[in-house]
Amino acid sequence: MRTVAVIARKGGSGKTTLSVHLALAAHLRGRGVLLADTDAQRSSSQVLKGRRTPGPACVETSGPKLFALQLTALREGVDTMVIDTPAAMEEEISHAIVAADLALLVIRPTFLDLAAALQTAEIVRRMRKPTLIVVNQAPVTRNGVEPPAVKRALEALLLMRLPVIPIILRARAVYQSALETGRSVEEIDPQTEAAREIAELWDFVETFLFGRDAAKAAR
Ligand SMILES: Nc1ncnc2c1ncn2[C@@H]1O[C@H](COP(=O)(O)OP(=O)(O)O)[C@@H](O)[C@H]1O
Ligand SMILES: [Mg+2]
Numbered sequence: 285m286r287t288v289a290v291i292a293r294k295g296g297s298g299k300t301t302l303s304v305h306l307a308l309a310a311h312l313r314g315r316g317v318l319l320a321d322t323d324a325q326r327s328s329s330q331v332l333k334g335r336r337t338p339g340p341a342c343v344e345t346s347g348p349k350l351f352a353l354q355l356t357a358l359r360e361g362v363d364t365m366v367i368d369t370p371a372a373m374e375e376e377i378s379h380a381i382v383a384a385d386l387a388l389l390v391i392r393p394t395f396l397d398l399a400a401a402l403q404t405a406e407i408v409r410r411m412r413k414p415t416l417i418v419v420n421q422a423p424v425t426r427n428g429v430e431p432p433a434v435k436r437a438l439e440a441l442l443l444m445r446l447p448v449i450p451i452i453l454r455a456r457a458v459y460q461s462a463l464e465t466g467r468s469v470e471e472i473d474p475q476t477e478a479a480r481e482i483a484e485l486w487d488f489v490e491t492f493l494f495g496r497d498a499a500k501a502a503r
Pocket of ligand 1: 292296297300302420422454455457460
């Protein structure tokens with residue numbers, strides 16, 4: 285079993301959107317998935333309750349209970365655990381980070397998110413946890429050209445020496461509407477740009493978690 289924690293100090297950066305989409309991407313590809321919702325707002329479990337078709341298992345829990353949950357999940361044959369976390373100080377999400385094989389730090393390409401990311405990344409690094417940045421809610425490219433805000437953000441992340449996943453999630457209305465019915469953008473329409481982003485992002489994360497061969501075999 286592999287575990288990915290989705291973290292960010294900022295509320296509204298897209299932790300829940302990303303957690304649910306990763307859990308659904310793994311589920312749609314036949315993996316045994318458990319989404320652990322450690323945010324007291326319970327957004328991701330509410331989203332998944334809105335599904336009309338079976339989806340990934342979801343448990344409302346808290347940081348200190350994650351280890352016990354992992355043991356149960358392992359016994360029950362879960363192979364991918366996704367942890368959604370609150371926008372909290374590091375101490376509060378340290379359980380999620382400890383439990384994870386990989387931490388995904390979600391940021392919007394804004395100055396405030398970048399500044400917060402630097403501090404969070406430093407702490408995760410001290411906890412010796414692999415951390416990758418996911419840029420979310422980026423404005424779309426025009427004729428293949430990155431908008432200045434995204435360019436600046438990518439340059440800043442490079443300066444900060446933070447590893448950024450090369451798949452950028454854009455600000456798209458379908459990310460919001462899909463979750464209203466508990467569905468992934470891939471289920472709404474696999475031909476959309478959003479669906480392609482999520483598929484590529486899941487491939488990247490899956491390869492990181494399980495290795496290239498295991499990820500390929502699962503496809
Ligand atoms: N890529 C995106 N495009 C458009 N809207 C998004 C995107 N990612 C998140 N949102 C919206 O931003 C808001 C905050 O996202 P959410 O996932 O709840 O953030 P968090 O869990 O970090 O607080 C929600 O309304 C969500 O629908
Ligand atoms: Mg959330």
